[in-house]
Amino acid sequence: LLQALAKHNISVLIYEPLFKQFALPADLLHNLTPFSTHNDLSKEVECLISIGGDGxxxxxxxxxxxxxxxxxxxxxxxxxxxxxxxxxxxxxxxDAIVNRTFVKDKRSLIHLDASVTLFPNEAFALNEFAIHKRDTSPMLKIHTYLNGEFLNTFWADGLIVSTPTGSTGYNLGCGGPIVFPDSNSFVITPVAPHNLNARPIVIPDNNIISFEIETRGEEFICALDARKEIVDKTIQLAVKKEEFDISLVRLNENSFLSTLRNKLTWGMDKRN
Amino acid sequence: LLQALAKHNISVLIYEPLFKQFALPADLLHNLTPFSTHNDLSKEVECLISIGGDGxxxxxxxxxxxxxxxxxxxxxxxxxxxxxxxxxxxxxxxDAIVNRTFVKDKRSLIHLDASVTLFPNEAFALNEFAIHKRDTSPMLKIHTYLNGEFLNTFWADGLIVSTPTGSTGYNLGCGGPIVFPDSNSFVITPVAPHNLNARPIVIPDNNIISFEIETRGEEFICALDARKEIVDKTIQLAVKKEEFDISLVRLNENSFLSTLRNKLTWGMDKRN
Amino acid sequence: LLQALAKHNISVLIYEPLFKQFALPADLLHNLTPFSTHNDLSKEVECLISIGGDGxxxxxxxxxxxxxxxxxxxxxxxxxxxxxxxxxxxxxxxDAIVNRTFVKDKRSLIHLDASVTLFPNEAFALNEFAIHKRDTSPMLKIHTYLNGEFLNTFWADGLIVSTPTGSTGYNLGCGGPIVFPDSNSFVITPVAPHNLNARPIVIPDNNIISFEIETRGEEFICALDARKEIVDKTIQLAVKKEEFDISLVRLNENSFLSTLRNKLTWGMDKRN
Amino acid sequence: LLQALAKHNISVLIYEPLFKQFALPADLLHNLTPFSTHNDLSKEVECLISIGGDGxxxxxxxxxxxxxxxxxxxxxxxxxxxxxxxxxxxxxxxDAIVNRTFVKDKRSLIHLDASVTLFPNEAFALNEFAIHKRDTSPMLKIHTYLNGEFLNTFWADGLIVSTPTGSTGYNLGCGGPIVFPDSNSFVITPVAPHNLNARPIVIPDNNIISFEIETRGEEFICALDARKEIVDKTIQLAVKKEEFDISLVRLNENSFLSTLRNKLTWGMDKRN
Known part of the structure; x- marks a missing residue:
């Protein structure tokens, strides 16, 4: 990959921990600049390449x-x-990078405000915000409000507020629907709800969703994507749409629909 | 009701079949004009009162x-x-009618286009468009497209495309989510799907959803709300957002959230 | 197949409609006896070979x-x-037929009793008994009793009472669980229930389940596997375990667990 | 209560921590014998009265x-x-106690065997055995076997093996079915499964269900009813029916069906 990019005289910044891990051949080095943090990244960078999985x-x-x-x-x-x-x-x-022919898909993020500082500088998620009971605690009583108006109290192990991007992840395992990326919506999905008539709820993403937690334990878990913090039950929490978006690069060949069909193995049910 | 409205000098049009059904006292009659069809209703009418249920x-x-x-x-x-x-x-x-203090909630409709004329002049629904197999037929194979691009083939007894308004109805019984009225979305929900990995899908309501049906039978059912027609399986069907909206009158006292909580008996689970 | 069986001097009875359909070579004929109905089949027949699918x-x-x-x-x-x-x-x-080395899996059937004669001589099902609304009717109100004691009223499009064998079929598409063949159970699963707190119910198969139907229509549908009859809403219906079982032949190589994993494509989820 | 029982000359044993908590009037004392542990309870005791809730x-x-x-x-x-x-x-x-007119409902328990000692002397549950990921861990890969034969690998936050008694509890919130007390069954229900085609599975309670856990973390949680232990991921676990049953006292007036209808508020759906 690096060689291919170098051949086209594309300057590459490389994530420092990764840079140190590999002994790279000398002829590639002149083309590489290491970076470590958000601050080292210039807005002029045209594309960040993430090699691995969704994590x-x-x-x-x-x-x-x-x-x-x-x-x-x-x-x-x-x-x-x-x-x-x-x-x-x-x-x-x-080729797509060299010729700038790739497609950018805008994805909305969800932003967390809390009464104590949580996830400093990173209080947003691409997939979902989640509340969970601690391992050894009984279920939570999650009082939920939309723009300050009472929605419902969920008796549950937890609750997810998923972006469209996150809807095909954890949300799906908890019975939530698939939501298309350009839907301007969030999904509120309880985790293992005690209330039999609780259902996933799709709301416009201009809503502010806030929470008060009641539990016989002292603490619960707050999560933004895979990042988790243990918080005191007296905390005040509210989530809303993040002010900025993230762009994911897509090749012209791959549409959201084909990815969806492929990943969910639609059409591969052997009973058909 | 009629007396109360008469007292405030509000002119009332009355649906003719209803008008004939009741022997109304003479002093109310001067205030009443019967109407029978859509064409008899002037756009100047300020409010249509529907007495009964959701049907x-x-x-x-x-x-x-x-x-x-x-x-x-x-x-x-x-x-x-x-x-x-x-x-x-x-x-x-x-009082709210007299003082014009009621709130109007705009609700989107779903419109049906078909390769043969169906539901003339009434090819729209407030709750949902639905496809169903006939009584005695085996399941349908419903090829579904978004804006002409293939989405998925559902092997199922049927398929619902629900508006937000309809999401708390039939859609909910088939495992679909609750969708808020101002979400600009439709929900595609299969009925008794054979595919294990089929899930309800929320899409923006600017999509055109089209269908091709395969079945060992000859016919299937098309429904707009409670209205149903039996159609030949060669029919081409497409649904999209209707060009006009419907306004539902709401009293200030009743919010969508309180109606939702009340109707779904949230908070009344006796196990809590 | 027939040749292979003839080689081993196995006498074969053949279903008459099938027999007439194919022009079979003369050397096979001496070994074949056609049969048409249940009554032509002797209990001495060791094995009935069904060529096709589950239907x-x-x-x-x-x-x-x-x-x-x-x-x-x-x-x-x-x-x-x-x-x-x-x-x-x-x-x-x-080989398994010749050597009688096959395994017989006993499968329970469900039997239907009705206040008018339905499905004469064939009032049983291997997969499920089902009640359905007619295509153009509104939903049914299905009052359900266990051994005469009131269980619940389901407001739904229909209701399934599935055997363990049927649990992986229609029952699964309506949210019912997989039930193992030797569970001595039935599953009661509503189809598109209006009641939000209705859930599939597993009961011992020594229960008698009876029904009374309320509907604004005049008729509804009764089904035993793929066989359907339209019945008047005043009918009395009860189902219970059939007195006799059916044996399905299985090769030693194929266990229920491997069939289950294979058919449900467990382990083939591409997201894993 | 104690007075009523004394009046009928019924000897009462009282749980010691409770005994110390209340200052009881002297005239009741001669009738009371405190007990603290399982060993203090004679098999001759006719009935243990539990005052509180299900916990x-x-x-x-x-x-x-x-x-x-x-x-x-x-x-x-x-x-x-x-x-x-x-x-x-x-x-x-x-009255029922005095006259011994109460009904005893036998309820099966689930027993846990593990490769290290867990829950000494109390390795059984009335409701369910559960496996859970630790709060901050990613999901578990739960390899599940029936009588040593591979069933499936569940990618999930956890997994429940519920008794019929437990089926109306945590199992129900995770999408499992209601199972009648005399069904001789267990239900295997995944918690927030990643596999889209995972479904709750009902098996006869004479099966031995064993597990191997794969996780990127080091530990996970084992639970028997509300009791929880943190265990190392190398542990071997198997559950089966407990050798002894528990009897729950029921008054003649209350049947399981009426309790079920009442607790699940069947018939109270306001949309009906």
Whole structure:
């Protein structure tokens, strides 16, 4: 990959921990500049290449933040809803980068405000915000409000507020629907709800969703994507749409619909 | 009700079949003008009062069509998601009509285009468009497209495309999510799907959804709300957002959230 | 197949409509005796071979009835939960028949009693008994009793009482669980229930389940497997375990667990 | 209660921590014998009265163990699936105790065997055995075997093996079915499964279900009812039916069906 990019005189910044890990051949080095943090990334960077799975993309998002640098995910992992370019498409991907012919898909993020500082500088998620009971606690009583108006109290192990991007992930395992990326919506989905008549709820993403938690325990878990913090039950939490978007790079060949069909193995049910 | 409206010098048009059914006292008659069809209703009419349940509202929608006359539903039936004003609130409702203090909630409709004429002049629904197999037929194979691009083939007894308004109805019984009225979305929900990995899908309501049906039978059922037609399996079908909206009258006292909580008996689970 | 069986001096009875359909070579004829109905089948017949899919097995069950003749299903169709022997295993299957080394899996049936005669001589099902609304009717109100004691009223499009064998079929598409063949249970699963807190219910198969139907229509549908009858709403219906069982032939190589994993494509989720 | 029992010359043993908590009047004392542990309870005890909610019953079960003493649950808590006698029925309950007219409902337990000692002397549950990921871990890969034969690998937050008694609890919130107490079955229900085609599975309770866990973390959680232990991922786990049963006392007036209807608020759906 690096060689291919060098051949086209494309300057490459490389994530420092990764840079140190590999002994790279000298002829590639002049073309590489290491970077470590969000601050080292200039807005002029045209594309951040994430090599791994969807988890690596979620990490990349915390590096890019509001810099509008599109993320190109090459999928070496299992899942690949986000990292939609497979190893076999590497050459096509390099061509697309060189010729700037790739498509940018805007994806909305969800932002967390809390009464104590949580996830400093990274209080957003591409997939979902989630509340969970601690391992050994009984279920939570999650009082939920939309723009300050009471919605419902969920008795549950937890609750997810998923973006469209996250709808095909954890949300789906908890009975939530698939939501298309350009739906301007969030999904509120309870995890193992005690209330028999609780259902996933799709709301416009201009809503502010806030929470108060009641539990016989002292603490619960707050999660943004794979990042988790243990918080005191007196905390006040609210989520809303993040002010900035993330762009995911897609090759012209791969549409959201074909990815969806492929990943969910639609059409592969052997009973058909 | 009629007396109360007469007292405030409000002219009332009355649906002719209803008018004939009741022997009304003479002093009310001067204030009443019967009407029978959509064409008899002037756009100047300020409010159409639907007395009954949600089914009556669905009928009223076919009378109002694109005339932008708000519908005020007084609930004598069971359900009352749409007919949100209870008999006990009649006086408040009359006051609201007299003083024009009611709130109008815009609800989107779904429109059906077909390769043969179906539901002439009424090819729209407030709740949902649905495809169903006939009584005695085996399941359908429903090839589904978004804006002409293939989405998936559902092997199922049927398929629903629900508006947000319809999401709390039939869609909910088939495992679909609750969708808020202002979500600009449709939900595609299969009925008794054979595919294990089929899931309800939320899409923006600017999509055109089209269908091709395969079945060992000759016919299947097309439904717009409670209206049904038996169609030949060679028919081409497409649904999209209807060009006009319907306005439902709501009293200030009743929000969508409180109706939702009340109708789904949230908070009434005795196991809590 | 016939040649292979003839070689081993196995006498073969052949279903008459099938016999007439094919022009069979003369050297096979001496070995074949045609049969048409249940009554032509002797209890001495060691094995009935069903060639087709699961639907063909369901038909064979109505030929075998209480004669305890095991059914060997060779799968030429799509599904194959019941017809568990694939075309490629034909030679192994013939060997198993010749050597009587096959395994017989006992499967319970569900029996229907009704206040008018329905499905004469065939009032049983291998997969499920089902109640359905007619295509153009509104939903049914299905009052359900266990051994005469009131269980619940389901407001729904229909209701399934599934045997363990049927649990992987229609029941699964309506949200019911997989039930193992030797569970001595039935599953009661509503179809598109209006009640939000209705859930599939597993009961011991020594229960008698009876129904009373309320509907604004006049008729509804009763189904035993793929066989359907339109009935008047005043009918009284009760189902219980059938007195006789059916035996399905299985090759030693194929266990229920491997069939289950294979048919449900467990382990083939591409997101893993 | 104590006074009522004394009046009928019924000797009462009282749980020591409770005994110390209340200053009881002297005239009751001669009739009371405190007890602290399972060993203090004689098999001759005719009935253990559990005052509280379902949680208190679960605690009582660990006191009674295999002594076949029936447990009478008086419901002061919220839930009351197990503690089926309400405060208002106290007098009827005392009469039933005095006259020995109560009904004993046998409930099966689930027993846990593990490669290291877990839950010493209390390795059984009335509701369910559960595996859970730790709060901060990614999902588990749960390899599941029936009698040593591979069933499936569940990618999930956890997995429940529920008794019929537990089926109306946590199992129900995770999409599992209601299972009748006399069904001789267990339900295997994944918690937030990643596999789209995973479904709850009902198996006869004479199966041995064993597990191997794969996780990127080091530990996971094992639970028997509300009791939890953190275990190392190398542990071997197997569950089966416990050798002894528990008897729950029921008044003649309350059937399982009426409790079920009442607790799940069937018939109270306001949309009906």
């Amino acid at each position: 690596t993309i979620l990490d990349s998002v915390t590096l890019v933040r509001d810099k509008k640098i599109p993320i190109l995910g090459i999928n070496f992992g299992r899942l690949g809803f986000l990292a939609s370019i497979s190893k076999d498409e590497l050459t096509i991907a390099v | 009556t509202i669905l009928d009223s929608v076919t009378l109002v069509r694109d005339k932008k006359i708000p519908i005020l539903g007084i609930n004598f039936g069971r359900l009352g998601f749409l007919a949100s004003i209870s008999k006990d609130e009649l006086t408040i409702a009359v | 063909t097995i369901l038909d064979s069950v109505t030929l075998v009835r209480d004669k305890k003749i095991p059914i060997l299903g060779i799968n030429f169709g799509r599904l194959g939960f019941l017809a568990s022997i694939s075309k490629d295993e034909l030679t192994i299957a013939v | 208190t019953i679960l605690d009582s079960v660990t006191l009674v163990r295999d002594k076949k003493i029936p447990i009478l649950g008086i419901n002061f808590g919220r839930l009351g699936f197990l503690a089926s006698i309400s405060k208002d029925e106290l007098t009827i309950a005392v």
